[in-house]
Amino acid sequence: MVRRIRRRQVLGGIAGAGVAGLAGCTGGDGGGSGRTIKMGLLMGVTGGLSNLGPPIRNAAQLVPQQVNDADTDFEVDVQFEDTATAASQGVSGGNALVNAGYPMICGALSSEVSLQVANQVAIPNGITMCSPASTAPDFTTLEDNDYFFRTPPTDALQGQVLARIASERQGHSSAATLYLNNAYGNGLSAGFVDSFENEFGGTVTASVSYSEGQNSYSSQLSEALSDDPDVLLVVGYPGSGVTIFRDYYNDYSADRDILVSDGLQSGDLPANVGRSMDNVTGTAPLGEGPGVEFFTEQYQQVYDADPSGKPFTRQSYDAAAVLVLANAAAGENAGAAVRDNMRTVAQGDGQEVTPGNLVEGIEMAANGDAVNYQGVSGPVAFDEAGDLAAATYEYFEFTDSGVETVETITP
Template sequence: MVRDIERRDFVKGVGAAGIVGLAGCTGDQSGGEGTTSGGSEGTTSGGSEGTTSGGSEGTSSGGSGGSVDRSEPIRYGVLLPTTGDLASVGKPIRDAATLVGKQLQNADMGGLSVEYREEDTQTSPQAGISAANSLVNAGIPGICGPASSGVNIQVSKQVFIPNGVVGCSPSSTAASVTDLEDDGFVFRTAPSDNLQGQVMGQVASENLGASSAVTMYVNNDYGQGLSQSFASAFEEAGGSVNDQVSFEKEQSSYTSKLQSALGSDPDLLVVIGYPASGTQMFKDFYSDFDPSNYDILLTDGMKDPEMRRQVGNPMENVTGTAPAPVGPAADAFASLYQEEYGRSPGVFNAHAYDASAILVLANAMAGENDGAAVKENMDKVANPEGTEVTVENLAEGVQMAAQGEDVNYQGASSPTNFDDAGDMAAVSFDVWKFAPDTESGIEVSETIDFEK
């Protein structure tokens, strides 16, 4: 089932509290200092470290026929969490981001080459800043990431913007990202939490029939903002929010927090957090409380089948929301990802592929590894008009862009048209449940579309 929501209805449904101060999916302002492990680079046979160069075969169609006189490779970075609280979902997102470079490895690039470099944010702002500086110092002009909004906002302010480097996050959903004074250097393929809060409120009232709810949210910008956004939307729909209870990441027990949240006997428990914390929280919930008394609503940060397996419960009373990969090239991307990694893509994977692909195309059109030049071409390669470029003809599209031809990248996550703030102009959300008997472990019951 697909449901459309008009932009004007969304704005009306989310009150001022829901629009101000939201942080993003997987957002984290906390987190101690850390250092990143050494960055890794994509390697190819017959090429230098970190370089993907033209070969005779590939998953993209052949180039446009003409060679391009460019001595330096097209370079992009991948700055995502492979350790820390988001490691379980961060690694597949990283895999999607690097898939662009891997895909172009054997494609006919007409003399062009592509180089990518990886760094781990450790789901920590300080580690993310250090890792981002490593990429900038390596001469990377455009970076896919970071994933969490707390990390993304700090990295944008302290690294991307002052150094004139483009950041394009696949999963940072903070509303505050929109309002950054970024001089146009910060983009994202993920939707804002303003929209997810509206979806959550709608699902809670219409799908689950709840009239009262409490939220438990991770104590950072992501949790606080999305809890507020949900509360505003749910109350607008006629429901009441009895309490909003914060919690810290990765604690040994959440029983006391659960007791505090459930003391008012709500119809619905909304949990906003990450898999590592969620595993312990739901072990405590199913051990100490009767699940038949409560419906539970989760957000995108917990859309991880592995969490359910670690909890050791089917979690049948759980429903979730998450951005949906419903772009024109969604099926082609899913097939390519499955072929490369032997598994289906997960949450924000399509968004990461799209972010990396747009960065490569913008770099190709810019003709140089310069952040300011890449910035000026992000809209040009992603928004109409131009020859349509998708997962299936990406190598040809890169060649066309390098030759100065107009291209219009059509993504896997959405049509990937940027608005003036660097956000997506049209996005979709899935309503999902855990499904142990399916290959992915997730079953989607409904898709809700937004268009500005």
């Protein structure tokens, strides 16, 4: 049978333990007149992304809830697996979804986790993945047989934006990077270094990697700052970011400009560090599509929280919405059929579908009508690599009340 997930059930389930499943049972297929669409959610709500992951998962969950609460013959059957922001657990969760018969996965979040799940689970089993937060450049050249898509832009673009800010906005000629040693950190640091040196004529004095979960990062900070660069770029997640910034402020000046990536866009970071962090700014993908108002209202109604300023929540709703639309157009719970309809429902000359009329869009797609999804984060047009064709970034700063946007930047 199908488990309908109602609004109150969602609130109760998400308020509970992070690894609690929003699991559905197996449902049957049908034609355009209505059937059960099966979608797995694979996201890190514990571990290094315990601060950022839950709102992203909540945003994706709005899509099946929206369908299941509507007056329609379609239902979305969901099973959630927590990756704990670890590749091994992500692979285990991905296999659990495959074994339960889910043809498509919304997730994962961490680029390293998504990369391993794609290579070890999705690609060999013919499962379509759409990540709302994996931004590493590695996915652009991944030999994925077209099974991997993502709704945020590649970090190759974010590295350029950060380099432009460091050089043109802040006026710096030297920089160092301190980055998490995984696909996300390596790719973003490399993109920044390449752009800062080759496009803006700057000098990168050091690029230092680190691992998550260490008690201190003083030695890595000392190595990165040994030549006294004008600006320091820190790439990582809040779990290790708190320790990094505590160590920094204990030993170094709060006057130095520090840039951070989207993974550290947490309004709770200054309070957890115990400093105002006035010298820290950063970038994150920012979309502004026709569904922003609807999405914000729905999120606030269900979770009694404002999604504004929470990274990748908009992209998460869009990833889930496109998967469900593609599945509806495919007419079956089959990974290859979903894959072949991902671009069909998100670009072209079809009837515009937004979050506000998503259920109607699902019915149209199932009936063979051409649809063009315009999401919360903007147009979701995938190029041949499964990347977004265009992107906009938010340049943000930390304040006493959280995170505020300084300006928006289009590469």
